[in-house]
Amino acid sequence: MSSVEERTGTNAGHSATAGAGGGPPAVRRTNRAIVLLRNSWRQLTSMRTALILLFLLAVAAIPGSVLPQRNISPEKVNEYFTAHPDLAPVLDRLGGFSVFSSIWFSAIYLLLFTSLVGCIAPRMRDHVRTLRSxxxxxxxxxxxxPQHAVLTDLDEAGRQAVADAGGELPAIASMLRKRRWRVVVRGNTVAAEKGYVKESGNLLFHISMLAMLLGVAIGSWYGWHGNRLLVAGKDSSFCSTLDQFSETGLGPRVHATDLPRFCLELTDFKARFLPSGQPESFSASVLVDENGGAQRPADFSVNSPLRLHGASVYLLGHGYAPVIRYTDRNGKSQTLASPFLSNDGNLTSEGVATFPDVNLDPATGKRDPKLQVAFEGIYLPTAPEQPPFVRSQFPEERNPALMLIAYRGNLGMDAGLPGSVYSLNQKLISDGKLTQVGDAKLLRPNEKWTLDDGTTVEFLGTQQYITLSVRYAPASTLMLVSSATLLIGLMFSLFGRRRRVWFRVTPTDPDDGSTTGGSSLIEAGGLPRTDYAGFADEFNQLVAAVKRGAGGREGTE
Structure with a gap:
């Protein structure tokens, strides 16, 4: 009976051993699933795959820069749906409006992360082993x-340096060490190597990239953001509860109760413009109340966010909120500051002011849906002197004017249908549920307009508003440090050149085996480990330094 000893081969899918009785070798079949997993892992952790995944990640990020994203600007996403009703749903199903949280982007991200770990770990081990050798x-x-030279005689300075060092070998080794070469003396040969910083830079670059990916993941899991339009005035202040944000995005590990507690009140806003109308500076003044404490004043600007405990408040933009007072048929007045959204650089702004709770029945106190009122308008901070009054001439309020169109009817609020607070539902107008009252009217500040039913609307002026982005990025410091070290590693990788040189000392007197003086033959050779156009000049400088006994700190890494 023959016995078979099974062994696992490293480069073949089977192994064979001869039987004890001299029979044919037995063949062992390797599990194909294990072979497939091993080969897939090797392919995934190759540098070529990592570069391909990095390129794919960059390509995958392009739609996130071209298309509006829901977590940044949901209003522009809605505008894109309106402008492209056929294309937008297709892009939405593919994750085009939430690119960085889509499945396909996350898959590329995770594969790149895994590939980098698999690439860095063995290279780090090999580099540490190289540094210790x-x-x-x-x-x-x-x-x-590639480089070779022979020195048959040294000049007077070189002979003196050899004498001071106790021989050619110690003198050459001392010269190389002063030039930051790693040196070892073996027998009659001095071996030196330089340029380990190149591989160190490569590893630093990849480790920094790995840290950046980790920072992105941490920020995605534990970070959050919220947007808010804040009108000046105590009545318009807001607190950091989830329902008071216009738009929010919470990480998977963040709950609404984890948000920091603070309240903001806009007290002042200052904007300076160049004569061309281009913005020069924006700054906002607010009152801050954190965790129910005493209010404190704070100022922040576009490039200097407001730092709070657990959040940062960024100033994104500003605009004007016309203050409109409407007096209904019963003589009751309501005042509303409605933010108008700007549509050009001169802050020509469009918006609506709705009054659903006017013209109530005096007997029952109920409102008649058919008597609700809304005003659609264009606000011009600097209106032209002559019509048409459609565009502002300057973003600052120098000649303010408000063009209003009045509507009366059912605003559709009782039906519970979602709608924009910055525009009227055009379907209500086309269906006749909202009808225009008279012609458009241009109002200056403190001017009044009497409608056909005796009700009046008055333009009282404006209040400024700002748009805020409140964000918490827990890995921002890690991202900053990683970006800096990545650039440093890239510089080391690009400018580092690994090379080796050898100097061999052979006595010219065959009867004298000593290399501590006298007449000796010095042979030099050099080898660049990477492409290095300047290695020939550096090698010649080393040879010249040996000849004259120089020991200055010359050369580069």
Missing amino acids: VPPTGPKRLDRL
Whole structure:
């Protein structure tokens, strides 16, 4: 009976051993699933795959820059749906409006993360082993190296340096060490190597990239953001509860109760413009109340956010909110400050002011849906002197004017249908549920307009508003440090050049085996490990330094 000893081969899918009775070798079949997993892992952790995944990640991020994203600007996403009713639903199903949280982007991200870990780990191990090793022994024939030189005699300075160092070998080794070469002396040969910083830079670059990916993941899991339009005035202040934000995005690990507690009140806003109308500076003044404490004043601007405990408040933009007072048929007045959204650089702004709770029945106190009132308008901070009054001439309020169109009817609020607070539902107008009252009217500040039913609307002026983005990015420091170290590693990787040189000292007197003086033959050879156009000049400088006994700190990494 024969016995078979099974062994696992490293480069083949089977192994064979001869039987004890001299029979044919037995063949062992390797599990194909294991082979497939091993080969897939090797392919995934190759540098080529990592570069391909990095390129795919950059390409995948392009739609996030071209298309509006829901977590940043949901209003522009809605505008895109309106402008492209056929294309937008297709892009939405593909994750085009939430690129960075889509499944396909996350898949590329995770594969790149895994590939980088698999690439870095073995390279780090090999690099540490290389740093702990000494330069290798030189070849027997140095004349076969790309750079080669023979010194038959030293000048007076060189002979003096040899005498001071106690021989040619110590003198050469001392000169190389002063030039930051790693040196080892073996027998009659000095071996030196330089340029380890190149691989160190490569590893630093990849580790920094890995740290950046980790920072992005941490920020995605534990970070959150919220947008808010804040009108000046105590009545318009807001607190950091989820329902008071216009739009929010919470990470998977963040709950609404985890948001920091604070309240903001806009007290003042200052904007300066160049004569061309281009913005020069924006700054906002607010009252801050954190965790129910005493209010404190704070100022912040576009490039200097407001730092709070657990959040940062960024100033994104500003605009004007016309203050409109409407007096109904019963003589009751309501005043409303309605933010108008700007549509050009001169802050020509459009918006609506709705009054659903006017013209109540005096007997029952109920409102008649058919007597609700809304005003659609254009606000001009600097209106032209002559019509048409459609565009502002300057973003600052120099000649303010408000063009209003009045509507009366059912605003559709009782039906519970969602709608924009910045525009009227045009379907209500086309269906006749909202009808226009008279012609458009241009109002200056403190001017009054009497409608056909005796009700009046008065333009009292404006209040300024700002748009805020409140964000918490827990890994921002990690991202900053990673970005800086990534650039440093890239510079080391690009400018580092690994190279080796050998100096062999042979006594010219065959009866004298000493290399501590006298007449000796010094042979030098050099080998660049990477493409290095300046290696020939550096090698010649080393040879010249040996000849004259120089020991200055010359050369580069």
